[in-house]
Amino acid sequence: MALYVYAITGRDHPLAVTDMTGVGAEPSPVRALACGPLYAVVSDVSEEIRPKRRDLLIHQEVQERLMAGGPVLPLQFGYTAADEATVEQALGKDADGHLANLERLDGRAEYHVRASRNEEELLRQILRETPETRELNERIRAGDPDPQLPLALGRTVAAQVEERQDALAAGLTDALVPYAGDHSVRQASGDDFLNLSLLVSDDRKEEFLSAWSGLVRQLGEGVDLRLSGPLPPYSFVR
Template sequence: MSTTSTSTSPSQSPAPSLYIYAITGSDHPLRLAGLRAVGGVSGALRAVTGGPLACVVSPAPPDLRPKRRDLAAHQEVQERLMADGAVLPMRFGMLAPDDAAVTAALDGKRAEYVRRLEELHATAEFNLKAARSQDGLLREVLTESDDARRLNERTRDGGGTYADRVALGELVAHQLDARQRLLADQVVGRLAELARGKVVAAPAGDDFLNASFLVERGRAEEFSRAARRLARGYGEGYDFRLRGPLPPYSFVA
């Protein structure tokens, strides 16, 4: 499925009328009662079916924006669905013009969607982000790298040449990057043994790790305990943030 724009002009076709939450099997319980749809409407959620598949939708709200209330509603629907069976969760903001377009999209990728639902059966996603104190990492580089230590001593208090300062900056940057990459690989390697799959994304800000793990629901608590134990093992100067269980956003494509 692909997103469509909600804006129109007199010369354009009408705005999309359906907001898309997730694809499930047509035999999914679809316990939608009591859930609020994106846009704030209660009782508006329903399913469009196509053969072995179903797509959960609601009326598309006008001027759709990622407001906190709507983001929460989007995730709550997906978490309710995930509690009862396999789900292919859609990103926030997925729209379709009508039921026929949804049915056509389900039919067009039927085999792929069915296969992915089978692969994601009884699984959930856990996302782990981690950062390390840059001061602590820098001290480690200057302590363990002979070249960095010599250049740092040479340029201390304004000494050394311009070339020395450039060389020190490049060496430290390279060492910081290499050490953080190695650390990320070690963390992922230790947790991947408990997961069915993993996706490692580019970290942002001060993080050295942004990894998602596909975990069997029966091992969710085991995975959480292992991640917490791993975080404690690294001690002070590290910041590990684990989120989950979540709909398997990172494993849909």
């Protein structure tokens, strides 16, 4: 039978998930499959697993329970293997690498930072502070018939938005990275201009959170800063 694989742990992990049932339309118990010095945390599945709400929540709860008991290498949602032999072969192929990863992530958690800005406030700020945009805007409002003015204003404002967003993203990253052992910057989406993951050790957690609170106070309501964590270290499994 096919297996859904949640995570990899060391053999000394307490594995406080054996009272759980796993993903799928006919959930089976979550269990540990041993291979040398490692465990794969799995459950049996009989169908293709799709990202339904219940299954996403179960996947995350397994990760969080495991993380509370020690280092874990979380797998992204949806990973399945044909059978136990396939899982055992995969674990045995790079057991030393998995063990080194577990040691590197021990006592560390992922924190995820996203940031966006109030668009209207940013545009007002640009028009107020940038002479070129202010002049173009005033000419348009005064009725200047030049058809190129709106296009020129749009280009200038867009360039200013990008420049200011990039500068603020870099400043936030520089302010938070010193508290992390590792970090990853990904392409922001939607209205966000920052998508940052940080690997923070437990002994620096309070410093990190204090620095975060300071940034929130400093930037005020014009910038929407969101912090998620502590999370399983998905972004830092190598």
